[in-house]
Amino acid sequence: MQQTFEVLNVKCGGCANTLTTKLADKFGEVTVNLEVEPRQITLDVEESNIPALREALKGLGYPMSDEDLTAMEGFTTTAKSFVSCAVGKMNS
Numbered sequence: 001m002q003q004t005f006e007v008l009n010v011k012c013g014g015c016a017n018t019l020t021t022k023l024a025d026k027f028g029e030v031t032v033n034l035e036v037e038p039r040q041i042t043l044d045v046e047e048s049n050i051p052a053l054r055e056a057l058k059g060l061g062y063p064m065s066d067e068d069l070t071a072m073e074g075f076t077t078t079a080k081s082f083v084s085c086a087v088g089k090m091n092s
Contacts, residue, residue, distance in 0.1 A: 002044045006065035007057060009081035010039035014089030015062065021091065022060055022084075027053060038065045060084045 010016065016032035019041060023030045027049070033040040045053055054064055061080025063069060069077065 001046065002042060003050075004040050004042045005053075006038040006040055007062045008038060008065055008067075009062050009078055010034070011081075011085060012089075013092065014085040014087075015039075015081065016088070017092045018060060018084040018088030019057075019062060021088070023053075023056060026056065 007019075010019070010032065013034070016034060019032050020030045023041075023043070027043050027045055029043065031042045033042070043053075054067070057063055058067065058073075058077060059080070061077045061082070061084045063073075063077050
């Protein structure tokens with residue numbers, strides 16, 4: 001079922017490139033909307049796979065906007081997103 005999720009720390013095309021390439025193997029095609037804030041991703045995902053999607057996003061530094069992060073987790077995901085963004089820019 002196609003669903004849309006709000007994600008944090010997505011700033012640019014580099015971030016979008018990282019999301020589309022890193023999530024493709026496990027979740028298929030991902031569309032990133034950079035025109036809204038918070039940013040949104042849209043993909044075809046079953047309800048049973050949403051916890052895995054949440055973990056994958058958090059691992060890349062782009063947690064869903066409804067995540068309840070501790071201060072340390074917030075700092076860590078922001079730092080990870082800078083690295084993911086840079087990698088996405090280099091690979092685009």
